[in-house]
Amino acid sequence: DGGITQSPKYLFRKEGQNVTLSCEQNLNHDAMYWYRQDPGQGLRLIYYSQIVNDFQKGDIAEGYSVSREKKESFPLTVTSAQKNPTAFYLCASSIGLGTSGDVDTQYFGPGTRLTVL
């Protein structure tokens, strides 16, 4: 099956610990994204990557880090510097940025629910 996978589905972490969320896609997409969703709220962009070995901060990057060593993988690390990490984390991918006026559709994974104990 082609698609985006995120693991684990549920993750528990003690305060002060770093934790890494996995995101893998086999769609051959160039662009990948990480979003955070709090209860009853919309999605907020954490980081995005348009190409391997390059990534950019989104609206709420503080306390998070990412890497993009392979096209199909875009792991997100939630560090101890993130003060309120309990949330639902969503990964997405898209074919890649086109020329001006083009647009491409983002497709989302199933999400990881992180709870800090």
Next chain:
Amino acid sequence: DAKTTQPPSMDCAEGRAANLPCNHSTISGNEYVYWYRQIHSQGPQYIIHGLKNNETNEMASLIITEDRKSSTLILPHATLRDTAVYYCTENNAGNMLTFGGGTRLMVKP
């Protein structure tokens, strides 16, 4: 901040059409209108998008007003499985999406 505004909730009877409105007060000429939906505890699912013309696919229809300041997502025959939060958003060549609170659609038997 979200660039779109939607009613927080709507009800629809099963089998009837569900019409979900969205206001795009600051949309620019090269921004596409996108609709996604999110069933509880799952990732958002792409539904449809459009720029100026009305669009239809196997899931829904999208109506965009001539001034592009509002759009309506139409689910022609709503089922119980269409109960979800529906998000409208805008997407340009920079491919950045901004999601607001969405509309919680409840389809009732």
